[in-house]
Amino acid sequence: MPSATIDHAQDAIVGGHPDSRPRLAKPLTYAGTLDSFQQFDVTPVIGREFSGLHLRDLLKGSDEQMRDLALTISQRGVVFLRGQGDATPMEMKDFMLRLTEASGCPASSDLHVHPLTEEGSELGDQVSVISSAKQKKGGGLTHQLSDVSRFASTGWHSDITFEKVPSDYAMLKIHTLPPTGGDTLWASGYEIYDRLSPPMKAFLETLTATHDASFFHDEAERLGNPLRKDKRGSPLNQGGDLRAVHPLIRTNPVTGWKSVYVNKGFTKRINDVTKDESDVLLAYLFNLVTQNHDAQVRFKWSAGDLAIWDNRSTFHCATYDYSADRAGDRVCSLGEAPYLDLNSKSRREALGL
Ligand SMILES: O=C(O)CCC(=O)C(=O)O
């Protein structure tokens, strides 16, 4: 597949696609509409938990409030809303459309339809059911049926980065839980970028990587449902080629901050370097995510809790340490085709840390 070396001399914006540009002229600024809600930062680097903030009220609220929430999610990486047991999958979809719209997604971006979603599925094409019953059938990112690593950290990923237009935000609500276990972890891509030395940052900014989910073809065959080749939320996400080339460092248009954009789940190759160089660099970058628990947050769910995260600047990993049922619903919106603005800043730089 074609790989595009980034030419620094050409332009400050590299990557992206003319049909999938963010509609924000500059990063969002916070208007203060969430200040009255109880909230705390779960770690210094990532995560904010709110209480008393309800999806249904947010849906009735102003666009300004929706923008403030989008900015908070994008800055903190992931936001947790406890006690959303009454939120329906339809409300989750409506909410995600409002959120992605408020944060300036391209007009061509809609909610994602996962390539493995069965046509005519109960909750509609745009809701993915996350369940331990499904997981027991094997497959997925942890490839339980094949002879691969059994490290719990094998599952670290960002959602659907194999799409030409991947996700900006995702929402997961867990409604069924084992008595203990089943926590989810998130890690900050901004912080991983900030852990690199200046020469390494500069080098990685010249590179692109190939993200590949071709293994979903085998999966579709094994599960007996045809792979979804129709439009998966963007005219650029169609057909059976589940591969995409993205800049290795991307700018989040909502915050204006740079993030490392390779993940253990889908990124197979750094382009234009040798395979050995690619393997070493990818292993190093994945290790930065899995070995630095001070760049991570671990969330212990109660039934009805909901998480919303920014897939452009975070990674996440489920924990399979339970045997009782665990299930929930996930909705994923599409943002812009990833790009790097060479003039954008790192999170620590922007916050003066
Ligand atoms: O089940 C979980 O904890 C996370 C599942 C996941 O990767 C997702 O919802 O995108």
Ligand SMILES: [Fe+2]
């Ligand atoms: Fe995921």
